[in-house]
Amino acid sequence: MRWFFVNSGSSLAGSMAAAVAVLALPAAAQTSPYANRLSPYVASPARVVDRMLELANIKPGETVYDLGCGDGRILIAAVEKYKARAIGVEISPKYAARAQASIKKAGIDNQARVIQGDLLNVDLTGADVVTIYLESRLNEELRPRLEKFLKPGARVVSHDYPIAGWKPLKVDRIPGPQGHLIYVYEMPPLK
Numbered sequence: 236m237r238w239f240f241v242n243s244g245s246s247l248a249g250s251m252a253a254a255v256a257v258l259a260l261p262a263a264a265q266t267s268p269y270a271n272r273l274s275p276y277v278a279s280p281a282r283v284v285d286r287m288l289e290l291a292n293i294k295p296g297e298t299v300y301d302l303g304c305g306d307g308r309i310l311i312a313a314v315e316k317y318k319a320r321a322i323g324v325e326i327s328p329k330y331a332a333r334a335q336a337s338i339k340k341a342g343i344d345n346q347a348r349v350i351q352g353d354l355l356n357v358d359l360t361g362a363d364v365v366t367i368y369l370e371s372r373l374n375e376e377l378r379p380r381l382e383k384f385l386k387p388g389a390r391v392v393s394h395d396y397p398i399a400g401w402k403p404l405k406v407d408r409i410p411g412p413q414g415h416l417i418y419v420y421e422m423p424p425l426k
Contacts, residue, residue, distance in 0.1 A: 278305055279368055279394055283415050284312050287366055287392045290407055290419045293317040297363035300324065302354040302377070307334030307347075309366050314343045319364075321347040324354045359384035368394040375399045382424070391420040400426060 279287070288309070293299060295318035301309040304323025313319040325331040331351035338347045350357060355376060359365065362385060367374065374396055381391055381398075397403065397418050402425040409415040 300362040323349040389422040393418040
């Protein structure tokens with residue numbers, strides 16, 4: 236945040252009023268009702284996507300949910316490599332449209348789709364696998380919904396951030412300049 240004053244012969248009070256008006260702009264510019272719930276969009280590298288799906292042990296015909304699906308890369312890989320059905324949930328209208336366009340371009344729109352909405356309000360009843368790349372706070376908020384909706388044997392695979400209160404079955408470390416961790420859980424989760 237930058238403070239700046241323009242002195243064009245105006246009073247200090249006028250400059251302060253201008254500074255306050257500038258500071259108020261970011262809050263007014265947040266038009267999304269979900270602005271405080273979002274994790275920032277950061278795409279998972281292809282090698283991480285591949286390893287997440289491999290660790291999920293997806294069987295053909297299973298349903299994979301990607302919560303915060305971004306550009307849809309996990310959805311497309313799940314359908315193309317594992318013959319799964321895939322459902323993405325994305326809060327950003329821009330990324331939801333981009334993911335749906337990528338799905339259509341890949342020719343798999345009969346096996347994958349994107350729900351534009353809040354992942355904390357989606358019904359996960361039919362999920363066999365849930366993939367997430369969300370901040371710890373959002374994982375913690377999501378945990379009760381996963382416990383409520385997912386059936387025994389369903390898998391949750393989290394990129395970089397563990398789910399507080401659960402013990403993973405496996406933690407996989409992907410080496411590299413920007414190393415990554417993948418946490419694998421199975422329902423009901425170990426606590």
